[in-house]
Amino acid sequence: xxxxxxxxxxxxxxxxxxxxxxxxxxxxxxxxxxxxxxxxxxxxxxxxxxxxxxxxxxxxxxxxxxxxxxxxxxxxxxxxxxxxxxxxxxxxxxxxxxxxxxxxxxxxxxxxxxxxxxxxxxxxxxxxxxxxxxxxxxxxxxxxxxxxxxxxxxxxxxxxxxxxxxxxxxxxxxxxxxxxxxxxxxxxxxxxxxxxxxxxxxxxxxxxxxxxxxxxxxxxxxxxxxxxxxxxxxxxxxxxxxxxxxxxxxxxxxxxxxxxxxxxxxxxxxxxxxxxxxxxxxxxxxxxxxxxxxxxxxxxxxxxxxxxxxxxxxxxxxxxxxxxxxxxxxxxxxxxxxxxxxxxxxxxxxxxxxxxxxxxxxxxxxxxxxxxxxxxxxxxxxxxxxxxxxxxxxxxxxxxxxxxxxxxxxxxxxxxxxxxxxxxxxxxxxxxxxxxxxxxxxxxxxxxxxxxxxxxxxxxxxxxxxxxxxxxxxxxxxxxxxxxxxxxxxxxxxxxxxxxxxxxxxx
Amino acid sequence: xxxxxxxxxxxxxxxxxxxxxxxxxxxxxxxxxxxxxxxxxxxxxxxxxxxxxxxxxxxxxxxxxxxxxxxxxxxxxxxxxxxxxxxxxxxxxxxxxxxxxxxxxxxxxxxxxxxxxxxxxxxxxxxxxxxxxxxxxxxxxxxxxxxxxxxxxxxxxxxxxxxxxxxxxxxxxxxxxxxxxxxxxxxxxxxxxxxxxxxxxxxxxxxxxxxxxxxxxxxxxxxxxxxxxxxxxxxxxxxxxxxxxxxxxxxxxxxxxxxxxxxxxxxxxxxxxxxxxxxxxxxxxxxxxxxxxxxxxxxxxxxxxxxxxxxxxxxxxxxxxx
Numbered sequence: 075x076x077x078x079x080x081x082x083x084x085x086x087x088x089x090x091x092x093x094x095x096x097x098x099x100x101x102x103x104x105x106x107x108x109x110x111x112x113x114x115x116x117x118x119x120x121x122x123x124x125x126x127x128x129x130x131x132x133x134x135x136x137x138x139x140x141x142x143x144x145x146x147x148x149x150x151x152x153x154x155x156x157x158x159x160x161x162x163x164x165x166x167x168x169x170x171x172x173x174x175x176x177x178x179x180x181x182x183x184x185x186x187x188x189x190x191x192x193x194x195x196x197x198x199x200x201x202x203x204x205x206x207x208x209x210x211x212x213x214x215x216x217x218x219x220x221x222x223x224x225x226x227x228x229x230x231x232x233x234x235x236x237x238x239x240x241x242x243x244x245x246x247x248x249x250x251x252x253x254x255x256x257x258x259x260x261x262x263x264x265x266x267x268x269x270x271x272x273x274x275x276x277x278x279x280x281x282x283x284x285x286x287x288x289x290x291x292x293x294x295x296x297x298x299x300x301x302x303x304x305x306x307x308x309x310x311x312x313x314x315x316x317x318x319x320x321x322x323x324x325x326x327x328x329x330x331x332x333x334x335x336x337x338x339x340x341x342x343x344x345x346x347x348x349x350x351x352x353x354x355x356x357x358x359x360x361x362x363x364x365x366x367x368x369x370x371x372x373x374x375x376x377x378x379x380x381x382x383x384x385x386x387x388x389x390x391x392x393x394x395x396x397x398x399x400x401x402x403x404x405x406x407x408x409x410x411x412x413x414x415x416x417x418x419x420x421x422x423x424x425x426x427x428x429x430x431x432x433x434x435x436x437x438x439x440x441x442x443x444x445x446x447x448x449x450x451x452x453x454x455x456x457x458x459x460x461x462x463x464x465x466x467x468x469x470x471x472x473x474x475x476x477x478x479x480x481x482x483x484x485x486x487x488x489x490x491x492x493x494x495x496x497x498x499x500x501x502x503x504x505x506x507x508x509x510x511x512x513x514x515x516x517x518x519x520x521x522x523x524x525x526x527x528x529x530x531x532x533x534x535x536x537x538x539x540x541x542x543x544x545x546x547x548x549x550x551x552x553x554x555x556x557x558x559x560x561x562x563x564x565x566x567x568x569x570x571x572x573x574x575x576x577x578x579x580x581x
Numbered sequence: 582x583x584x585x586x587x588x589x590x591x592x593x594x595x596x597x598x599x600x601x602x603x604x605x606x607x608x609x610x611x612x613x614x615x616x617x618x619x620x621x622x623x624x625x626x627x628x629x630x631x632x633x634x635x636x637x638x639x640x641x642x643x644x645x646x647x648x649x650x651x652x653x654x655x656x657x658x659x660x661x662x663x664x665x666x667x668x669x670x671x672x673x674x675x676x677x678x679x680x681x682x683x684x685x686x687x688x689x690x691x692x693x694x695x696x697x698x699x700x701x702x703x704x705x706x707x708x709x710x711x712x713x714x715x716x717x718x719x720x721x722x723x724x725x726x727x728x729x730x731x732x733x734x735x736x737x738x739x740x741x742x743x744x745x746x747x748x749x750x751x752x753x754x755x756x757x758x759x760x761x762x763x764x765x766x767x768x769x770x771x772x773x774x775x776x777x778x779x780x781x782x783x784x785x786x787x788x789x790x791x792x793x794x795x796x797x798x799x800x801x802x803x804x805x806x807x808x809x810x811x812x813x814x815x816x817x818x819x820x821x822x823x824x825x826x827x828x829x830x831x832x833x834x835x836x837x838x839x840x841x842x843x844x845x846x847x848x849x850x851x852x853x854x855x856x857x858x859x860x861x862x863x864x865x866x867x868x869x870x871x872x873x874x875x876x877x878x879x880x881x882x883x884x885x886x887x888x889x890x891x892x893x894x895x896x897x898x899x900x901x902x903x
Contacts, residue, residue: 380778404781418779421772423840432769433780435762443760486780 076268078103080154080239085134087120087294094120095131096294102239104268107261109285111275111310113505116291118274122241125272126158127151155238159228159245165216172199172212175231202230206260220367222253229260233269240264241272244503246280250365250531251569258284276506277532278307279562290314314506322510322538324517330541331356333392334525335408335494337377340386344372345549349386352544352551354494354525359516361540362529364569368546370529371413374496378410379403390493404433407493411483411500413529415476419483422472426464427453429471430485456485461511477508484515495519498529513539533562545569585834585886589849592882596856604863614739616859621743622805623825624851628747628754629798630826631847632791635758636771637839638687638694640795642701643826646679647819649709650803652718655813659720665729673800679705680796684789702823709815719812733808743805747848750798755844767791771839828879829854834886853878 078101087095095117102108112118123129124136127146136143138154146154165174172195173180181194199212208226210219219227225245232240246254261271261284275281281288288305290298290313298313300306334356339349350373354360362370375381377388379397387394390406397403400410412418420429431438431449438448453467460481464474471482480500487495497516501509516539520526530536536543543555545568553568601607626643633640650672657668679701686697735742758764766787769777778784807813831837832853833846857878861871 378779399783400779401781401783410779412779417773418775421769421776423772424769428765432765432777432782435765439762442762443756444762444765 076104079139080156081137082124083135083137085121085124085131085136087117087124087129088132093294095124097134098291098294098296100289100296102270102272104238104270105265106270107265107284107286108270108272109275109281109288109305110272110291111278111281111288111314112291113314113507116314117294118291119243120294121291122158122243122272122274125151125156125239125241152235155236157232157235157237157240159225159232159240159242165224165227167215167217169216170212171203171210171214171216171219171227171230172196174216174227175199175202175212175234199230199234202234205233206230206263220253222249222256225249225253225257226260229264237269239270239272241274243274244276245273246275246277250367251533251566252365254280276503277534278310279534281305281310282307311506322513322534324513324539326357326359326517326541327521328357330358331523334390335377335527336389336392337373338387338389340373340376340388341384342369342372342376342549343381343384345369346384348549350546350549350551351386352554354527356523356525357520358541359520359526359528359539361536361543362527362546363531363533363536363543363565364546364552365531367548368569369549370546371498373546374410374498374527374529377403377494377496378408404490407491409487409490409492409495411480411487411495411497413498413502415479415483420471420479423470425468426457426462426471426474426482426485427467429482430456430467430489433486434490452489453485456489460485460488460515475505475508477504477511480504480512481508484512488515488519492519492524494525494527496527496529499531500528501530501532501535509535533565536565537562583834583843583846586843586845586849588886588889589833589846589853593849593853593856596853596860600856600860600863607859607863610739612859612863614736614741616855617744618741618809619858620852620855621741621745621747622802622809623822623829623855624747624848625743625750625802625805626795626799626822627826627829627847627851628750628844629795629802630823631830631833631835631842631844632754632758632767633694633795634827634830634835634837635767635839635842636788636791637774637837638788638791639698639827639837640680640683640792640799641695641698641823642679642683642705643795643799644819644822644824645702645705645709646676646796646799647803647806647822648813648815649705649712650676650800651807651810651813651818652709652713652815654804654807655718655720656713658726659718659724665726669729669804672804673797676796676798676800676803677793678796680792680794680799681789683796684792687792688785688788698823706815709818713815715816717812717814730808733805743809746801746805747851750801751844751848754794758844763787763790768840771841773840825851825854828875832879832882 080102082098082100084097084099085095086097098121110118120129124131127148127150130145136146166177176195176199181191181198182188183191196212203212206226206229208223210223216224229240245257249257258280261273264271273281273285282305285305286302288300288310289296290310292314300309332355333353335354338351341349364370372381376383377397379399379402388397389395395406397406397408416422427449430453435444438445450467457464457467462478462481462485464478471479501512516526516528528540537560541557543560543565545552545555545565547569555564606612630640630643654668654672657663657671658665683697683701686692687694733742737745758767766782769782770784770787774784806819810818829850830842830847833842833850835842835847854875857875858871861868861874866874
């Protein structure tokens with residue numbers, strides 16, 4: 075392997091009272107794919123900010139092409155060819171793909187008028203699109219691109235800036251399985267072209283697949299440096315949390331009971347021609363797997379009364395119900411933990427207690443007036459039960475970590491009487507510790523007689539947590555899997571719509 | 582009372598003290614009574630506006646509604662000799678109906694509040710002018726409604742009834758906004774309508790209700806104004822009043838993005854606006870500068886508030902790090 079062009083030595087970053095990074099060393103050679111893992115708060119983002127020139131290390135040395143310096147500035151980082159593909163994408167929806175790639179450095183004509191030379195813009199953009207062989211054009215509006223395509227666009231942007239190192243922060247967290255494969259393929263292409271990649275992910279199997287080596291951070295220290303041969307699931311998890319993680323699966327206390335939810339020939343607004351039928355039983359966690367865009371979230375939205383049900387029937391405990399609004403769903407004990415917790419799950423500017431009490435506020439009121447004592451008491455009980463880490467229940471939810479925010483969303487519903495709990499990507503972007511808490515909680519709920527429908531694009535989660543898996547493909551249920559048939563291969567086959575596999579799986 | 586309200590109260594006291602020092606007339610019972618009367622009149626519909634703003638909406642037709650309901654109210658009593666309680670009730674219903682229509686257009690037809698209520702502003706003003714053929718509607722010589730007049734323009738120990746009415750409304754609305762389930766829903770809808778809907782809040786009904794409340798309070802204010810001015814020229818009566826209401830809310834700490842503000846704040850905002858008007862009169866500032874003074878004070882107030890908030894944030898960051 076070529077010599078490293080970027081070398082960090084003994085980087086320490088202290089904030090008053092906190093050591094975010096302690097003597098971290100890292101070198102990047104051309105064409106290397108480095109995995110970076112660690113729980114939230116392990117120091118990953120501080121390290122990335124130092125590489126991006128946003129944060130100045132307290133001590134240590136940074137070598138770029140042999141030149142030593144104490145810190146990078148943002149222009150230094152760009153000049154050194156360090157580019158980022160952020161978790162939250164920074165693209166302009168209202169512009170086309172090429173305009174986004176060259177934003178701020180458009181080819182101009184017309185002298186002082188500074189008009190954009192559109193022809194030159196597309197001509198300059200095209201080679202990059204061809205290089206990555208993407209399935210959209212420079213002229214495509216960003217608003218029409220899927221999240222996966224947008225991510226590829228960010229990579230194109232990085233390449234157009236002559237990036238030598240592209241840092242990807244959880245790039246696959248919102249990608250479908252096929253988009254993830256594609257991204258991993260492109261990482262391999264980049265590698266072949268001599269571009270290095272630092273790949274931050276909570277999805278460990280992606281790292282085993284694509285990383286040349288993996289660096290594990292814990293509490294600001296490098297606790298492990300695994301080379302290709304030693305990059306394994308168990309090893310990474312052991313290093314991250316400092317102990318071996320037992321299997322995710324928590325077996326149910328008793329076999330599932332009668333059907334709580336029964337959907338027969340339901341048609342959603344997104345796939346009006348594809349009727350869906352499925353059942354979720356009492357005490358069961360039904361995993362709903364599939365590619366993003368398979369219609370899983372839309373099915374959840376339809377059950378919860380956000381989207382209209384175009385046909386078919388929904389039965390709850392055997393009785394047909396008509397749910398037209400979330401309010402009606404909630405009254406029936408059908409609760410949804412939505413995909414985007416910041417947008418739909420929580421009021422970030424409101425306190426933990428206000429969020430938890432919101433769906434059932436009348437229960438905390440006398441004569442229409444909210445009784446704050448009751449609101450606080452219940453929220454406090456939920457905080458302790460779910461281990462929500464916050465100084466008190468008056469804390470604004472916006473200031474909590476992702477895992478604790480998700481626990482607040484769950485606490486809303488646990489304060490009421492759930493019959494059917496639909497969780498849409500319940501642990502997206504959440505650290506390992508909080509994930510385990512949430513899985514435990516889902517199992518406890520199921521054991522208490524709740525039916526749980528868990529939508530998940532995280533293979534590890536869907537296989538590790540579910541009692542049974544339903545797989546969707548383009549608006550249809552392509553098959554059900556019983557626990558004995560759980561494996562990545564089977565789920566993927568169904569998710570990609572291999573219909574002939576269905577008989578085998580359900581047989 | 583939150584910090585913002587205390588800051589505003591201090592500002593009012595400072596401005597008041599300065600005016601009183603320059604011109605002692607400011608504290609004369611007549612001047613205070615008149616100012617209180619105006620605070621009452623403007624405060625009534627400013628509170629209504631505040632309920633709309635808290636949902637992230639805006640109600641621009643307030644001034645036109647005051648004009649239209651004013652001429653209708655006077656005309657019903659004078660020309661059609663309708664008993665005043667009936668006319669009054671009819672006006673309140675009409676005000677709520679306007680609010681209901683606005684709310685339904687916004688929530689069911691997905692129109693923007695600005696557009697719906699801007700159209701309302703134009704329509705109601707036009708109808709008022711057409712209805713009276715641009716003539717001034719007023720009570721003829723010798724026409725009198727003693728009870729109604731006492732109720733609307735009377736005074737209790739020198740305190741104008743309009744001001745008392747505003748205080749009563751403010752007290753009720755304080756409980757509604759800050760203590761009731763509905764109030765919590767209003768804040769939730771204003772802060773994040775989608776999350777509110779996902780939590781089972783009937784967001785559309787909540788929004789419609791805010792416009793109905795605004796319509797009702799505007800109708801009450803319209804009657805007080807009609808009885809106060811006694812003659813209504815439909816082309817100028819209530820002009821710009823919606824902007825006074827919005828200004829009072831903004832001064833009182835409301836965000837036009839919704840989800841922020843308090844009843845105490847909007848009442849204090851209404852008081853400050855009237856004190857400023859009074860200041861222009863008492864300090865001999867040309868009355869043509871009236872709007873310029875008001876605009877400047879609002880601008881400075883909002884600027885100071887955001888700067889202060891930014892400063893507090895920086896300090897909080899420093900403290901959390903330190």
